[in-house]
Amino acid sequence: MALDLSGKQYAQVPFEEKQRLFNEVKADFRFDEYLYGCYECGVCVAACPSARFYDFSPRKIAQTAAREDVDLFYVFLNDSIWDCSQCFSCDRCPRQNSPGGLITVMREVAVKNGLASAQEALEGYGRIVYKIMSTGTQVSPDMLQPNAFPDWGPHVKEISNNLDVWRRALPPETLHTTETGWAVDDKTVIELYLIWHMTGVMDIIKEVDEGLFMILQDVMEERLEEAGYDASFN
């Protein structure tokens, strides 16, 4: 689907709000290192996998940020950044820009501010966020369910049917788990929870997915209390 760069779809959003979000991106400590200028050479687009299958251009995003075109920036912030593959092939830029890095910062701002487009982009992703934040490993063997990966082939069903015994048929002792990628110490998971709280990540989750936030908070509170921390995480 072609990207509408006219900005008409966001005409009702006050310019001040668009400017505020742009300023938030620009204020990030990484911004100046990710964006020096643009030769318009298109090397980033040529190297970009997403540009081949989406109406997506790292060059346009970098140029728009460099020109401080706040209206167009808002279009990209909502309708384009989630197409990026985050492979950083665009770091090949002869001007030393990192359009992929710039997009990472834009995504952070989109999520932190709870933009509807960010919430939509993360629909169906909650279980992944839950897994990584609550267990310390992002993907687990028990995620390999045929209904989740029907396009990966019949072996997924076979893995799922034999999961417990095939995990026990792995020689490394840490890999006998089914709900986590490997065995993680309780103390290690507690330390991870404390990091999420101390760095404001729980506030980010609350902004973008309140239901997920409540589930995570319940799980974490219980385990933190068991470990001797109070519920306010002090």
Next chain:
Amino acid sequence: MIPREGLVSVSKAKDRQFVRSPEQAPTEDIHDIILQLEKEGEWEVQRVPEPYVEVETKYGRKKKIPLQRTWHHKSCGQCGHIPGYSTSIFWMNRKLGFDYLDPTDQTSCTAWNYYASATSNAAAQAAVAMRNFAAAAETTYYPIIHCGTSFGHYKETRHQLIHSPELRRQVRGILARLGKKFVIPEEIVHYSEWVHVVRDKIADHQVRNLSMIRATVHPACHYHKLITEDAIYDPEIYGGQRSAIITATLKALGIEVADYSTWFDCCGFGFRHILVSRDFSRSFATMRKIEVMKQEANPDVTVTHDTGCVTTLDHSQFAARAHGRNVGIPVMSDSQIAALAMGAHPYKVLQLHWHSTDNKPFLEKIGIDTEKAWREFETAVEALKQGDKQYLTWEDADAESVAAPSAHPEPALH
């Protein structure tokens, strides 16, 4: 008319040469900065333990790769979905007699989620990295990173910590509240760099002849595109114009490495795409990578060195085949190929039943009876089901079997 002598003289492209020299590197040498920050009391630096091997990176700087006393920072995608990847790394360490640690005081780097959903921030990402580094330092073993994304992301994080005193202050405070030291490794090392430096030892232990095999190589984006100057290069491999990683290992094992035009392209993993927009990942992996390899090189196998790349390139082929696309190349990690060369069992060690694309023709080509090998694995599994034992042990994985290579194999061609 402007007199010719008034023009600035520009050398012709054919006369220009890329000089590989640390002095001419366009980027800073982080080693100096890390040690300077240690002198200033900002953090401790965990030294690479001896014995180590020094290799050259893109601009000719030296990088130390430890041989042993390694703390294995595992990959969630490898351990969760393609567990033969990491099992092969551990198996090789054992076969080479190297001391290593497989820790449980380790979390994922959480970068897959970060690049997919941005539900984190720079401080959290740095704190997760430094917590894992502190956990490694407590054991005195040295961190070696299994995942290409963890490797690239940790280097990005190191760069941010070096250049942001405020980020250092914040993360140091968090580590202090966790009761952890603020310690950074002297080098951030990827496991494939370890495979690279021990490739001749692996070849010395080679018992399977792989000289009839043609392979293509997919270098992982987050290995050689993030903090690009830290990747291993070698003038003998691709004239030093691409990373030498994987290719040098395959050549040491006698495998023919065939080139293809889209080698620089990503695999299509996309982080969020592989989970919630897989039509993109499948299309890119098959149309820009697998089909191009097939058409231009027709390899027996393609070899890569990252979690997402093995996952995407392998698992994308099933649906593409249903559409009649020109696919069907087995995908393995360099650790799996190297372990196979050293005699590892295809199912007990490489765990190839967790892969999707048919790899039997490849295994048969190197002389493995796949039916017998699978029966051996099933027998071992049956023993677990019957309760004869709870787990398959390292000794079980190496039990003499009909699938094992002949005691008198043809000599490998190096």
